[in-house]
Amino acid sequence: xELIHTVAWMKQVAADARRSDRLLGLVPTMGALHEGxxxxxREAQRQCxxxxxSIFVNPKQFGPSEDFQKYPRTLEADAATLDNLGVDYVFxxxxxxxxxxxxxxxxxxxxxxxxxxxxxxxxxxxxxTTVVLKLFEIVQPRFAFFGRKDAQQARIIRQMTxxxxxxxxxxxxxxxxxxxxxxxSSRNAYLSASDRRAxxxxxxxxxxxxxxxxxxxxxxxxxxxxxxxxxxxxxGVSLDYAEVVxxxxxxxxxALRKTCCVLLAARVGSTRLIDNALIEPAGDSFNxxx
Ligand code: PAF
Numbered sequence: 001x002e003l004i005h006t007v008a009w010m011k012q013v014a015a016d017a018r019r020s021d022r023l024l025g026l027v028p029t030m031g032a033l034h035e036g037x038x039x040x041x042r043e044a045q046r047q048c049x050x051x052x053x054s055i056f057v058n059p060k061q062f063g064p065s066e067d068f069q070k071y072p073r074t075l076e077a078d079a080a081t082l083d084n085l086g087v088d089y090v091f092x093x094x095x096x097x098x099x100x101x102x103x104x105x106x107x108x109x110x111x112x113x114x115x116x117x118x119x120x121x122x123x124x125x126x127x128x129t130t131v132v133l134k135l136f137e138i139v140q141p142r143f144a145f146f147g148r149k150d151a152q153q154a155r156i157i158r159q160m161t162x163x164x165x166x167x168x169x170x171x172x173x174x175x176x177x178x179x180x181x182x183x184x185s186s187r188n189a190y191l192s193a194s195d196r197r198a199x200x201x202x203x204x205x206x207x208x209x210x211x212x213x214x215x216x217x218x219x220x221x222x223x224x225x226x227x228x229x230x231x232x233x234x235x236g237v238s239l240d241y242a243e244v245v246x247x248x249x250x251x252x253x254x255a256l257r258k259t260c261c262v263l264l265a266a267r268v269g270s271t272r273l274i275d276n277a278l279i280e281p282a283g284d285s286f287n288x289x290x
Contacts, residue, residue, distance in 0.1 A: 026141035032072035032186035050088035061127030195269040
């Protein structure tokens, strides 16, 4: 595995790979790697060679009162893990490589970026799309791999990639969960023992939605009322939002018809967590993927 710190060298390596007609795959991350990231890497390795994993804690996607300073930075351990997995390249640039002095540009996907996570974290998706566009320009991957846990992020990145004809195919991979259902996240490291127990309420409420839909419930108001009731009853957890939205437009839906998502965000102690379920029509019924 080769560890690359500069944009110039990363561009060179990627251009060489493209010249030899290889299918280059990119897994963008902020490091502090867990099994969720590793599942993206394995999927990338199944579909592509070479595989580049980027590790960059992107300051532009954190609000002024968010956890940019304390975000876990574990480059040495991450690089060793990726080396063991047989990853070809790790791109870990310092901030000034990505945002040199005088950097002024931002990219925004209108309409999808200011709702849900975007309403609670103003500017967050503008930071995400700006860095992802920059990474795509540097690496020019044929495929890029993202987790479904960040469902709104994946939707926005797919929109940007299509709108700007970037030529990168976005692959969205399943959520990886702990045995008790908690979705893996680098921020789970912030949870105290009691927060950790309480945090499973997100998964439990989504499992409740799945049960209710299997029993024939189709009324979104009713489904969301059950979710809110369960989350609000959990000590130490405060719900930010629970919405059922169309998977494409991210507009709220009132009845289940097309593919849609239940999107949740809550603060558990002082840690903000998100989770979601995908609801897809299947004949007369619906498949709910958590
Ligand atoms: O999902 C993440 O880890 C980040 O938002 C990403 C896509 C690496 C951009 O910084």
